[in-house]
Amino acid sequence: MKLKLILAAVLAATAVAAQAQTAPVKIKVAHFLPSISNLQRDVLEPWCETLREESSGGLQCELYPAMAIGGTPPNLISHVRDGIADVVWTSPSYTPNLFPAMEAIELPFVVPADGLGGSRAMWAYYEQHARKDFERYKVLALHSGSGQNLNAVKAPVQTLADMKGMKLRSPSRVSSRLLSALGAAPVNMPASAITESVSRGVADGALAPWELVTAIKLDEIARFHTEPPAGKPAYFAVSMALLMNKKKYEGLPAELKAVIDRNSGLPLVEKFGASWDRATEASRKRAAALGNTLVVQKLEDYEAMRKAAESVEAEWIEEVKAKGLDGAALIAAAREISNKHLTRAN
Template identity: 50%
Template sequence: MKLITTLIAALPLALGATALQAQTVTLKVSHYLGSNHNFHSKVLEPWCAELDKDSGGKLKCQIYPALQLGGTVAQLPDQVKNGVADIAWVSPSFSTGRFPRSEALELPFTMPRSSLGGSLAMWDYTQKYAMDDFKDFKVLSIWSGSSVVISTASKPVIVPEDLKGLKLRSPSRYPSMFLQALGGVPVNMPPAQITEGISKGIIDGAMAPWEVLPAVKVDEVTKYHIEGPAKQPGFTQTPFALLMNKKKYDSLSPELKAVLDKRSGMPLLERTAKVWDDGNEAARKAMLAHGNKVLVIKEADYKAMQKTAASVEADWIKQANAKGLDGAKLAAEAHAIGNKYLNK
């Protein structure tokens, strides 16, 4: 009887230990760049370490860089939705038409130049106007890749007319439309191919954020880097998001949800934006140290570029209206919210 009593008394403890073990969750986190990229080493890894620590080891990550789970960049949202990955770094820019409200964030001269300003504006806009784009996901963060810089090999761009006929690498659809409106020729290619493309004369330069340039050695094949005036919206920006599978999030215990929520949202946005802005500043300094020239478009020429590129926004408004959205309102709100964070 003593033995039976002892076993019965120990049973809840054993069941409790088993339950605790069962609560340990490992999240599959996917992204499309290498493990040497700042996002991997300075955002995802420390973020995952904090989840592990805050949860007492019950919430862990397994990071899969460089599309190790298969598929393409455009397929990352589906990988999250279908549970191939629990979490993924995606961009609405790379999945044309899938996130229609978020496309307003890509329109020319809409968002602040810095990643922090752009990220705060994108988060604000998304919470108010674009959450329906992400109804299939748990949104962990939204942030900005910061404004593109126009880098050229031999021809400086000082006035809008200088862009005519220039073949520039474009990161996505709306930068391409911006360049076309100004008479340039967009060429889509991944960052890793930019340097070879310039050195072989396939392209004359590239549109990319500062932090990308030294990472792929664009500084070695370009001489000029062109920005707009300070405290004005950037040429174009790329919105990014960290999305989570809804069922996976819902399956977490309240305690693990609280850990994830605490480290996501605004804290994750601020961490990511700082990494991007620090990378941009370091890259800008590296370009100058290399002997490259940074040119700033004069105010009058900047306004002329805005006027010419206005056709891109007008076309988007028509497309948004055709989808049942109020394109004019969304574009106006994107501008208003972007202006709100210009000094960040």
């Protein structure tokens, strides 16, 4: 009888262990945009579904949009590092000094304005020059948030003179330096605060990409949108990263790691880029339907802004020198990579 009880206990324990091994792994995915955003509907939800299907239910996402996981957008980097979230989508530029090498490709007038070309350029630059910045994370994708345009409330921005004294939302310290160099007054704020701030007059407009303009309904307040000439680099673009907690990834069984690996890297980067381009086109159409004014800047005015922004590069080169980085070499590399994808994108 004793032997039977022991055998029964062993069998029960084995069954529990087997069940635990086959229990789905929950992946907490956090970001700062609304659940109706292009990001969630067009990229994250299909990505999560692919993970679930290819793992036969072994990987299951739990989505936390609009900072439902707690904190503010700049906290997402520490959330994923510390395991509060398993995966986050955020911008490295929201946490200054943590990703210094990556900043080179975020400098003004460097990266292609479109989502696909810009994303390919950013991924190539990361792989060649910025891996060390992200050693504490499992990098699933790193893409461009598309070129940031000049979105204004009262009148279109066409020349340097139009910029003078304008209070414009800035997403990062690099973009703040750009706006200052162009004569504007940068107002730093996260994406979630833009629409309310502009509606209250805290800012006269915003530096923001088309995808975001629609997501936060900025086009209902800021009705003038200025873009660079076709085929020219963006005024500015932020890098966006899909990062995974390294310990969470390393603790997965080999077969689940393989599913994640198959669905990350350049293929995922290109999905982000293509999605952003579709969103850009839809946003342009929506702005036109609202009766907004869309301006493609004249080449001479664009080049005048580009010239005025040269001081931003010089300042950045001196700043990163103290971190042991050759800023001039990194900028040259970023431009070389971007120019290849600029040609391809146009």
